[in-house]
Amino acid sequence: MKKIWSVAAVAVFLSACGGGGAGDTTANPDASREQAQSAAQQASLVATPGNLELRLTSGQSAVGELALQYVGSSAAHTRLVIEGELPAVFAPKPVIESLGDGRFTVKLSTAAGLADGSYSGTLQFAGCHDPKCRNARKTARVAVPYSITVSAASDWQMHQGNAAHTGYVPVTLDPARFQYAWDWRRPASGVIGAINAVVSEGGKVFVTDDDYFSAVSIRALNEADGSTAWTRDFGTKPGLNPPAVANGMVYAATMGHSDTYLHAFRAADGQPVFQSAFDSQWGHVLAPTLADRRAYTNGGYYGGGVYSFDATSGSRLWSQTAGDDDMSTPAVDSRYVYHYSGLGLEVYGKVDGNLVASIPDPYGPGWGYSYHGSPILGSADHVIAFSGGAFSGRASSSVEPYDSRRLVNFSVENRNTRWISARAYLTTPALAKGVVYAGRNAPKSLDAISEATGEVLWSWAGTASDSEFHRNVVVTDNLLFVSTDRAVHAIDLTTHQSVWSYPSPGMISLSASGMLYIVEGAREPTGRLIAIRVR
Template identity: 35%
Template sequence: MFEAFRSARLISLVVVLLTLSGCGGGGGGGGTSKPPLLSLSPGDASITISQGARGSFSVTATLSQEAIDTIDHVGLQDGGRFLESNFDVASSSKSLAYITFRTRRDLPVGQHSGRVNFHLCMDADCRSTATTTPFVLTYQITVTPPPPAAVITPSAIQGSVESGDILVVSLAAQVVAGLEVGGFAVVDQQRRFQPAVQIVSRDEQRFTISLSALPLDAPGTHSGTVDLMLCYSSYCDTYAQVPGSPVSIPYTLTVTPETLMQPVPSVSGLPEWETFQGNPDHTGYVPTTLNAATFTTGWSWSAPGDIARLSPATTGSGKVVVTAGAGNGTTPTLYALNESNGTVAWSHDFGNRHALNHPAVSAGRVFVTTTGHNDTFMWSFDIGTGARLFQTPFSSQSESHLAPTIKNGYVYTNGGYYGGMYSFKGLTGTQRWHAPLRQYHFWTPAVDDDYAYAHTGFEFVVLNRRTGERALTVPNSQINSRGYALNIAPVLLGNGSAIVVDGIYSFSDLEHNNHLIRYSVADAGETWRVAGQFRSNPVVADGTIYVSNNAARQLEARDEASGALLWAWSPSDASESLPIGNLVLTDNMIFLSSSAATYAIDLSSHQPVWSTPRTGHLALSSNRILYVVDGAMGRIDAYRLAP
């Protein structure tokens, strides 16, 4: 018979009975000469809970044999409306059941008295009952003011961090029994902590959570209090808090002066070719005057095994650095060669990684990313020994990256599962920030003292270098998009302006129409744009922009202020495409590769003064060694350009 206490039947009956009236009285209907049809133990229940918590109490219900023989089922009605509509029933026999009731979570502080009516129903719809009045369980719920929603360990936050770095704090939160917590958030009136809180792990009511401080630039001691909000769900704000929230946590943060990478001066005093197009401005310019009559052929080197291709080269501390992609029987490998003779100083095998990208060099260190979901890391190596200095995880899918850009001790790169830019501290690999951007690959930011610049197809974006916050967005509605591999970087002019080619996409797609655009940060928009089929990242010096334009199959010199064409040069052989690589600019020459040769063009005569049949990506080190990297053949040729 106590199968009648099944939940679905009872819930539906409660709904029916809530519409009835006149259900008063106390219980029983049976004579004294025979046992009652239903016995409840206890007949009165009381419970004390804190506000916002759920409590429960149980009752044992016993049916007589007469009730078992005559009634259809037992129905329950909560007259006080202080209990949840669902309750648990466990039956050990036809005559015996154990019923557990749960209090509502939204009860206010105070005393709440009610009664549960037990109806002995003679039919399925309970139109008639075995007694004129129900059997009654009375209850009283005492709701007390809530204690703090959780006990936090440690009870105070203390930490030390270098200026500009992000302090991450781990806390344990033991949530009060009965509170259902699904999320956390931070409110900090001093704005020293980020609002978001990460749940690291959970074991019933015990959470391990992670709080992150915002970067603090001013050295010294910073004290205050954060309010940790506990909420019913992962969406956590003031209106979704559980009782006893927020919990206040005092903090003391000690900020020490920042320690940054120190530049390594070159022997010649010239800058190294550290990243894509040489420097964080990506100008491709090396301030030296050369004499073509003194150029000599140096060494050549070929990567061992069957590689996919070599990256462009970067240089520093007497080394030239490249990466080799995985090939048939080979794995992605980073190589550091001695500039003096092309021998391998050291190498690092990355094993079975999805992608090993282009390297950068700065302050005696090599920086390179691997990408491909869980293979995504920022790596750093000592350029002298090859010792690994750090390996910091970040987020990406399967895109490829140009070389990271290094500025003022920080490393900037493309990254993010759905696109963006990262900033890492070069000395430790600590992530400083990530900013979301449109998702493209084969690009790298330009960086100056204040901003980081990116052109991601449909927009030119300027970010605060220290925080990653957007300072400017300029749409580019006229882009002729051809995919997601941009092969570009903004070029900074040093006056709050930048030059970009809005997408090269594929070096084999020679007839792709695109634009050369100058942007002004001060004017928050374009200064000018020129249409063409531009095939190289521009280089710039002394007010002149140089870029290759396949529309006229020529190298072009254009005025920085207006974009007007100043002069042009084309290979004499009409079969040569121009270029397949990049441009390198000095005070008196510009170097470029066609499909047939690498040329040095004199900036005064606008004619070639030197050439070599080797072609590829170019780099010019502080030792005035020109490197021609044939990526597809896996070969590097070195040429000494004596002053």
Template identity: 35%
Template sequence: MHARERTADRRESAIVRTAKVGRIVLGVIVALVASCGGGGSGPSAPSALSYPSPQTYITGAAITPLNPSVQGPVTSYSVSPTLPTGITINSTSGQISGTPTTPRAKGTYTITAHGPGGSTAFGLSIAVLPAAPTGLSYPSPQTYVARTPITALAPAVTGLVTKYSASPALPAGLSLDPASGQITGTPTSASVLTDYTITASNVSGSTSFTFSLEVIAVNVTPGAISRLIASGTPVTITLTIVPVDFVFSGTLVATASDTNGVFAPAVTVVPSNGGYTLALTVSTRIVPGHYTSNVNLKLCSDPGCTAPQAVPSVAVPFDIYVLSASSAWPGNHLTALNSWTGVPDWTMYQANAAHTGYVPVQVDPNLFSTRWQGPPVEQGDPYYPYPNTLTTSNGQLFIASGNLLYAYKEFDASAVWQYDFRGLPFPSSNPPSVASGVVYVAAGQQSSTYLFAFNTVDGSLVFKSPMSSQWEYYLAPAIGAQGIYTNAGTYGGIYGFQPAGQQLFFTPLTQTSKWTPVVDANKVYAYTGDALKVLDPATGLVQSSIADPAYMNYVYEIGGSAVLGAPGSVFAANYANSVIDGGAVGNSLLHFNVAQNSIDWRIAGNFPSTPAYDAGVLYVANDNPLQLEARAEADGSLLWAWVPPQSGDVGFKSEVLLTKSMIFLSTNLAIYGIDTTTHRTVWSYPMVGRLALSQNGILYIEGSGLLTAINVK
């Protein structure tokens, strides 16, 4: 073969081989393309991505890793929004792991798996809750003082707390803040040591702490002080203080203080019935005025008060009027009238037919208040100050003023009726008595002397029975079961009248003025200075007479009455003689023993007014020495005495008014209230006058000015 031909053949063979190789490669490519889903498309994308969902995690606790489930090739993972703090996603494997540190509300996190041909996504729900709180505690135990604000008590706790609660409920006045767990407030009363469980919780759980708490207290009685006080009077105010659920340490020492200096610092402390009695004194330096504040009582166990008691102090509110004679009236307090049950009205001179001046009630000076003032009272005798004692019955009071008899309402002093004696030829009026709806009064002089009787409701005249007299004045008639008895007579004596006005008798007696008889169930007693005469209540016959050999008649007046004690026991003095030589002449206090017809005992002194009596004790005012005396009925021995507190007190100006708890008595400066147990001055009022206490709890002061009514209940 020619050489050119051989060369051409070799070229043709090479071309054929190349074409075959090309067809093989193309077939492979076609096969590959076919295996990928068809010809003409790019790389495939991942699909069907998922995670276990939803997921709830707790802060501080490592989560169980979450791995994705996915189809197809994935080159990376991403999440939006960012997973909760502490949780991460592995961008290569898609695994979610970590320890959440911050609570996060439930949310959806979109996780995307990326591949060469695209991506796929899944919404994973995740909530991160706070860990349950732990380690709750409070300072324990706690001791608080009732009525004293506590220092806020805060908890110690680990973790987030959304709510605090307590079981059982905290003592009254204390509260637990459900958000902060703080315990605050002012406990109102004592509480024994008790365990309280406080629970701190959130949605994940709770933790509890039991702590002990007690509230100690002192009970103070009364809980508040109210008083009317005459300026310059060292009135004593007594409080009882009792520890509750604790015991005072050592000796209790107390001092008083207030912003206005109403109280003197010194406090007298005396043990009493499981507690203590504290005696506070109103300062005599406090100027007249109305004071309202708290008195702070500092409680210690040593005189220097360097060692406070467990209850270091107690505050007691007070409302005190300090009044002078020229002070403005504190105002009317027209409270509803409610009578004491079983307590008689003040119907005669010194309350009753025995003239004991005793009203069987307990009165509390903290309850006293001014009720009303008025009307003015005129004096019938210029030589005998304040003679016109009043009486009360069924919500009315009756008083003679000038030559008129008035009936007023106790409620507000409004007039009910009046009767004018000025039409008599020789007009005069004397104090009234009242019984069974009838007011009795002796009025007129000389030939126009009568015992008048009026209907209490409308003042209509019931009767007008004639008597005889000269120019005497009389005290209120005495009323007994059989009649009405009054002194009268041209030359002295006693009249007896039936309730309808018929005269029972007239018995001549020693001529003297300004006295009234005493009556019990069987006898009438007439003390005329020279003797005590015992009369029959129906006939007036003198059954016995006990003479006073030391009697001296200087002023022809008695100025009071005898007083009945126990059966057969009668007290008397010639009170009007107190103005003679300082009472040194004819003014002894006498005790008559009716059964033995004798004078048992005699006490020298200067006794200006009728005493009061109850239960074997006579309470009598003595101007020399100046003191109220409590004397034993049996022998006249002095049991105790009270001395008027002001330097200007020089004499007594009223009869003694006695209750179970207090004695009332007027000096020339003030009306004083004396405690029957402590014998201290516990109340005073800057007025001078005669006294009466009605069944409705109204104390009347009848002096030279306006008639004054004081509520005592």
């Protein structure tokens, strides 16, 4: 951890004592002191929340807010002070505001330029009657632990952003700063003329064509202006799937019988690195999942499964076959690989591929062909997945399915399920801080669902002009992004209201460079990519 140096002590005093009147004891100082001491001994200072937790991305700042109340004594004669030296992880001028009746709000901003890492300590607050808070016997105190986590900006590298497929980006955004940056359209060609969901890393956004037995390409666009950095052509292929990027390499799979390969290119210039064969029977898959120098993809000739490759050399490490393969990708954490088979959750050892657990979906969806989704990894031992498969009616990796499905919470430790959602959802969910966010139609509702219980915590029904929810959900520390049939909205997680919108629906991603991407099209992509600068 970066060494924290002390700064000058900060003490902020608020509101003068009230004047005289019937209860004025200034004529009898001894009585005044006795009354104040007796009141202070009965008093307590309460902080809400009881600890301050802040998360921010490198180069950003964060503001924490506490509510403090001095109770058990005459609230009109209180002061509030931060005792001792304010840690250097905070900016030197906190804002303390008196709300009256012994209630205060305290706002503390993080210091500029904090290095990546974790910082923790305790803030000591005191409420007192003494105007200078010098008499300890007349002071009520409360200690508030704090923790600050500064992380490198996370890029949108694969399906729903990361190997857990949560759609969560740990950043705080100001909607007032959002502005259109640029747009790009795929050159007219092919049968469909669409593009897949995009990924980003190192100032580039990577785009693959989605088409059917047509000439297809992968491209790198510069995030600054949308100009083309490089293009690599595959020739005519049965299908090209969404890309993934990590550690300076970008990956995408071509699908067919003899045309099924996982391809890897250098992200900087598009130079080919490897192509590794795996099996499929005219299937399509979501972006490969990348973790710890390994690449994982779904596939399979008779039934689906999971393939593991060395992400640098392309050598196949292991494979397993179980259930559905089409339009899926596994989730990966530090120990396991998670695959929804159509019959339940299959859990494999990350390194050796050995089966760890096979947990049936008790709601009996049965095997289908296309899944259109992935497991989502939330809190420890919480795996969320759609129950059963879906149908899109198009041999395409970018077309949204028709079917809404309920969500299931699996426990690997207990080899069972915790709950199934009461409602069926269409959009690809996002998950952050114990809440699952998903959109449904008939009736139209974006729901915030408790990860622990499956209970709907709150909902947003869209605006009057929105008819349906579509595509995927992305969540940050203060905003949630979702597409309807008319627009992409940013929903404030505190007020549960739309605070920004852009009049083009589509698949959403959020890059470390501060660009919100919309692959235009509520259900089928138009071939246009829109970039919105959000910071």
